[in-house]
Amino acid sequence: MLDERILVSIDEDNTLRLFRQTERTVYSCTPACEQHQALNGAGIN
Numbered sequence: 914m915l916d917e918r919i920l921v922s923i924d925e926d927n928t929l930r931l932f933r934q935t936e937r938t939v940y941s942c943t944p945a946c947e948q949h950q951a952l953n954g955a956g957i958n
Contacts (some may be wrong), residue, residue, distance in 0.1 A: 920932040929940040940946040 917933065921940075922930040922932070924930070927941065927943045929931050929946060931938045931940070939949040941949060
């Protein structure tokens with residue numbers, strides 16, 4: 914089992930961001946949360 918620190922941020926635009934070490938995952942939550950597709954060079958996973 915691995916312990917790691919994560920940060921979860923929720924925007925006013927129904928966007929959830931999950932930060933895990935150097936990774937960032939962005940979800941659009943209208944109406945259900947779905948992961949955004951990666952954008953080239955933008956650093957979004």
